Amino acid sequence: MVADFGRRLVRVRDLGERFDEAIARGEQARLGDVIERVVEGDLVTRHREDVRDAQPQRDQHDRAECVPEATVHRGASSHPREIRPRHARRASMLAPMRCTVRFTDRADDVLSTAGLFLTSKPVEHNLILTLLHQRAAAPVPGRYWMVAADGEIVGVVVQSPITFPATLTPMPSDAVVAAVDAVVDQGVELPGVGGEASSVARFAGRWTERRHMSAVPTHGQRLYELRSVALPDLSGGRLRVGDVAERDLLVEWMVRFHEDIGEDPVHAAYVVVDAGLATGQLWVWDVDRPVSMAANTDTIAGVNRVRAVYTPPEHRCRGYASVCVGALSAQLLERGERPILYTDLANATSNSVYRRLGYTAVSEILRYRFD
Incomplete structure (x- = not known):
């Protein structure tokens, strides 16, 4: 399924090529019915003839800096390597990140794909790591989104049980925007969200913009x-x-x-x-x-x-x-x-x-x- 929201492209598709290979190349991608590339920070998209029903273009300030691509994966898959955790960004990488968002309903899939990222900061990510290990051992319905930029995982969002609020790892602002857009365009309704203060505030703000609803802070905690x-x-x-x-x-x-x-x-x-x-x-x-x-x-x-x-x-x-x-x-x-x-x-x-x-x-x- 392909949807064109102005100049921000959102795709939800069955997993064809492996996720790690697709995002590691950093080159022009041909996925489904769309060819896309990034030119001087702007996303340029060209649709095939069978994709014509684009909605009116949004204002410049309303475009997402990340390109959210939600890849729906169901069933087991093998990953020959883990995607490396993202370390300090070089000064030359100040341009907006091009992000991809992958969705799965399997906790073990998240551990195999994003495990190295999550264990790179085991204190900050402990709550999500604990939940993922519990769900992998005794499955409970859940939704999981992994955000990658420049071939590396930069954030994870989890919701399990699926009636609970979501929880997210700390992640860059661009990645938060991509995650929210992927969740919204997938049609998922979240009752709330929790996580590190700056990242979750950005998530809540973007959610209110996309869903036209309010976000009410309910609880504050400190991690020691x-x-x-x-x-x-x-x-x-x-x-x-x-x-x-x-x-x-x-x-x-x-x-x-x-x-x-x-x-x-x-x-x-x-x-x-x-x-x-x-x-x-x-x-x-x-x-x-x-x-x-x-x-x-x-x-x-x-x-x-x-x-x-x-x-x-x-x-x-x-x-x-x-x-x-x-x-x-x-x-x-x-x-x-x-x-x-x-x-x-x-x-x-x-x-x-x-x-x-x-x-x-x-x-x-x-x-x-x-x-």
């Missing part, structure tokens, strides 16, 4: 990483793995935790608790009884995320969450892993607690709701 830990006094209790016999208590705490952060409490609580008990990744701080809890994820590319930190109201203001997270983080460091965590920007107490433990800020995360 720990290099060395400043442990508080641990003599008043001990960190231990949660016990199956405590499942009901831990589910109750997890429900309250998810209510506090505005997520579906019941479903998420049972999933996290049962998975944590099965893998030994759900922890409690014990002072004759459980008084606080924390969980951690699988280690991916050397990074392990601490999450679901919760202390019930009757045990708060005694430092239990601090010692629980500190002891767990120390264990992760001893294993040679890089602990990270997310905090609510609106919660000054938790941000202060984690900074005292030695966590340092990496980036800010925003979420938007589309109305």
Whole structure:
């Protein structure tokens, strides 16, 4: 299917040639019914005789700097090599990037194609890497878009489950525009989006331009990483793995935790608790009884995320969450892993607690709701 929106060309086609070969050449492409090339920053398109119904041309300022090409791929494919991650751009590359966007509904396809890009920044990309590995192991319906420029992956957008908001990696502004245009022209409706503050703000802004709807910021977070830990006094209790016999208590705490952060409490609580008990990744701080809890994820590319930190109201203001997270983080460091965590920007107490433990800020995360 070919659609011509002014001078910006959008194509959605079945995968013919391999994606990595098509974008690596950087030369004139002949795909489907369209021949295109870039001349001094402007896209020049020539349609075959059977493509004539172009819409009126848009104003100069409304043209996209990237050419979004959404390639619909269904089914397995083999990729002889990974596309290299994009490093620092040379001064000679200041012209607008020519971007291509590939769509797939397979998480393992994203890992094989964009894995090297994602693991090049394992802290910033940990949330998406974790989701992709989970979906590859136990498939859940999802949508995934990979943005490439000059033969290299520069960004990834994921949506799984398909009723959830999308999440994107940090990426250049041109790549964000290309990603939004590909999603919109594919006819996908997103309820919202989350990601690194500057990239996701650009995504939300472009979405409102294309979809003629509002984008409302709903939540702000900060991503932290720990290099060395400043442990508080641990003599008043001990960190231990949660016990199956405590499942009901831990589910109750997890429900309250998810209510506090505005997520579906019941479903998420049972999933996290049962998975944590099965893998030994759900922890409690014990002072004759459980008084606080924390969980951690699988280690991916050397990074392990601490999450679901919760202390019930009757045990708060005694430092239990601090010692629980500190002891767990120390264990992760001893294993040679890089602990990270997310905090609510609106919660000054938790941000202060984690900074005292030695966590340092990496980036800010925003979420938007589309109305």
